[in-house]
Amino acid sequence: MHVDMDAFFAAFEIRNLPVLKGKPVIIGGDPRFRSVVTTCSYEARRFGVHSGMPVAEAKRLCPEGIYISGTLGGYVYTSALLQKIFREFSPVVEPFSVDEAFLDITGCHRIFGNVENLVSQMKKMIREKISLTCSVGIAPYKIMAKMASSENKPDGLTIMDRADFRRIFSPRPVSSLWGIGEATEKMMNKRGIRTVADLAAWREKKLRAFFGKNGEWYYCLSRGKDESKVYSYEDRPEEKSMSHETTLGDDIYRIDKIYATLLWLADKVSRRLRQDDFMGKTVGVKIRSSDFKTITRERTLARPTDQARVIYQTARKLVPREYGPGIKVRLLGVRVSRLEKTQAERQLSLIDDRTGEKLSLTSMAVDRLRERYGDRIIKYAGAE
Amino acid sequence: MYQDMDEPIELIALFENHKLKPVRFRWNGRVYKISEVTGDWKTDVGAYKIHHYAVVDSSSNFFQLTYDERRTSWVISKVWVE
Numbered sequence: 001m002h003v004d005m006d007a008f009f010a011a012f013e014i015r016n017l018p019v020l021k022g023k024p025v026i027i028g029g030d031p032r033f034r035s036v037v038t039t040c041s042y043e044a045r046r047f048g049v050h051s052g053m054p055v056a057e058a059k060r061l062c063p064e065g066i067y068i069s070g071t072l073g074g075y076v077y078t079s080a081l082l083q084k085i086f087r088e089f090s091p092v093v094e095p096f097s098v099d100e101a102f103l104d105i106t107g108c109h110r111i112f113g114n115v116e117n118l119v120s121q122m123k124k125m126i127r128e129k130i131s132l133t134c135s136v137g138i139a140p141y142k143i144m145a146k147m148a149s150s151e152n153k154p155d156g157l158t159i160m161d162r163a164d165f166r167r168i169f170s171p172r173p174v175s176s177l178w179g180i181g182e183a184t185e186k187m188m189n190k191r192g193i194r195t196v197a198d199l200a201a202w203r204e205k206k207l208r209a210f211f212g213k214n215g216e217w218y219y220c221l222s223r224g225k226d227e228s229k230v231y232s233y234e235d236r237p238e239e240k241s242m243s244h245e246t247t248l249g250d251d252i253y254r255i256d257k258i259y260a261t262l263l264w265l266a267d268k269v270s271r272r273l274r275q276d277d278f279m280g281k282t283v284g285v286k287i288r289s290s291d292f293k294t295i296t297r298e299r300t301l302a303r304p305t306d307q308a309r310v311i312y313q314t315a316r317k318l319v320p321r322e323y324g325p326g327i328k329v330r331l332l333g334v335r336v337s338r339l340e341k342t343q344a345e346r347q348l349s350l351i352d353d354r355t356g357e358k359l360s361l362t363s364m365a366v367d368r369l370r371e372r373y374g375d376r377i378i379k380y381a382g383a384e
Numbered sequence: 385m386y387q388d389m390d391e392p393i394e395l396i397a398l399f400e401n402h403k404l405k406p407v408r409f410r411w412n413g414r415v416y417k418i419s420e421v422t423g424d425w426k427t428d429v430g431a432y433k434i435h436h437y438a439v440v441d442s443s444s445n446f447f448q449l450t451y452d453e454r455r456t457s458w459v460i461s462k463v464w465v466e
Contacts, residue, residue: 012423016422016438016446016448017422018440019464068386071425073425073426073427073436131422370430371430371431372431374428374430374432377430
């Protein structure tokens, strides 16, 4: 089962402020500054506004829209409440995003009589406790359930099997499939693949030959079929990387500002690593300039790390020399990959490297201060 | 649009069904009777919580009220202006 809250952020704001009901509400920040649309109400979508669109463009399409910068803390809190509700209906809940989750309801529906009753009771609980609605897809596979939940929004329920999937999706363009965006669609169109039926007609071997390892995924996608399990949070597969990136409010071109932002990002990534007991061996940076050209660079370290200073110093060296004066940067990201669990490695560094030990203890002290007093209590000198 | 504020208020609340329910508050000498709590949530600042309430008063004015555990005080954090 896939549960997807209906226009979650917008619905949260409308719930809090009922005067917004029926109006085009756009969550994404002040149109005077650079920001993108996070989400919008169904009324705003009728004007062509959608997630990911620059707010300035949304303003042109929907000048009467009501723009709200959002209540991140409220969304996070409500999302946690939702996860608790989901757990009343299945012991295996895999949060997919702040407003979506997969539930393995194999056998669970018998407790409620049938799946329709299970969904009805879950929706009732969500309405009573949070005053929001969701749409649900039920299918034998995760991919299919995810696509099914989008079929009858808002407050929908779609039960789909393989025959339903073929009937509904075959005539649709390939971009109607989960995860196939504009670039992939263009690539597929060049090969004569326009509809889901066209994609399903290709054999897996041929898809792999043309699209590499993604070919296997496209084969599954065209059939709505995948073998992946629903994982609860506790049983989730190990993380492969952690990263943070930020779109800057204004383009920057001074190298000191670029470095300051990298330090801030390195700090955030290192904190997450320590929280989840990971260290990483490869540090990467992502830089997008104002003409939307994006580059990524990475370097593998001799030893894994979870220290902001090490991640920052590595990231800093990865910034190509031409950045700085003349090239405006709109997005920066820092990524740490090739993750390992901490315990054994931290023991080694305490014994072998005095400097490493001091760095580690300092970071732990900073983490404790932030846990008690909040993130703003302390920051690295020079960080943005 | 929402107007951000940080104005101290005095507030009366009930404890009902294991939840806190703001009932009325005084701001700049005027008493506002809350007719509905439309939403509530909490955020963390370190080990402390900030409690947020979206409310509408008897004159259909909309406010966001917050209780900060660090300061043990209530403020109006936002007001909706047309």
